[in-house]
Amino acid sequence: MTDGVDHSDRRTAIEAAIDDAVESAPGDALEPARATVGLLDDVWFGQLVGRTFDAVAADGDTIDSIARPHGPAAAVELLRRYCSIRWALLRGERSVCTVAEPGGSAAILSGDLLFAAAYATVGSDGSPVGDRRRSRLVVVLTRATTDIVETVGRNAGRLAAADPDDEVHETLVASVAGTLGECATRLGVLSAPVENPPIDTIETIGREASASRQYRRGRADAGPAPIPIRPSADSKTELSASSDGRAAHHRTTALRAIESLPAHVDQDPLRSLVD
Secondary structure, eight states: OOTTOOHHHHHHHHHHHHHHHHHTOOSGGGHHHHHHHHHSOOOHHHHHHHHHHHHHSSOHHHHHTSOOOHHHHHHHHHHHHHHHHHHHHHHTOOSSSOOSSTTOHHHHHHHHHHHHHHHHHHTOTTSSOOHHHHHHHHHHHHHHHHHHHHHHHHHHHHHTSSSOOHHHHHHHIIIIIHHHHHHHHHHHHHHSSOSSOOHHHHHHHHHHHHHHHHHHHTTOSSSOOSSSOOOOGGGHHHHHHHHHHHHHHHHHHHHHHHHTSOTTSOSHHHHHHHO
């Protein structure tokens, strides 16, 4: 159904949309926003938007005749980078954003920029949607940001502690990574020219695949996690076995959801991100 999709071209377009959203930011005060864009150098959540779009679109000819959902894909990546800066501020860390002092105004302003840029980008001209559908994309993004802010707010005190425990780590992986995944898949569905797609099942795939990936990457020794929800160095060994089990559980749930999709939905684009 989507054999002709060039995923490297799509990644380039998503990255260009992200760069456009922050490169024009004036002055050194917003340097953390630009640094965060460069540090988180994969666009997995943005690709999830695109792969969802591929899966539900009716046929290849229709897909090739309209713009790709680069705007919504860039928006969810900008939201992810907003989460990175907020995490660094809560933890007093400087690994994600380059600030002179933890909690500095540059990081706060940069977070605000990324947050606003996500909304400006989600309905940008590159999106294959009309005004009505564009407003629905904004609603999806608003729901995701609200859920993330509420989740972080409930755990802010414990997150700021020197050694976050397993429960905090698990809550954030399941809630924040899962929320970003749900947001990405719903944006992909709403960007496609289809009616009555199996959106609940596809959101399940996005949530579970995202949580699985975060558990696997969040304890990696090198490179940033897809969103910076990571155990402290002292707790990595203890979390390793339990994280592997949780990752496997979420992956299995995602694969089962993929297998349950109706015949008119192409499973391969989504399966490629889970496998």
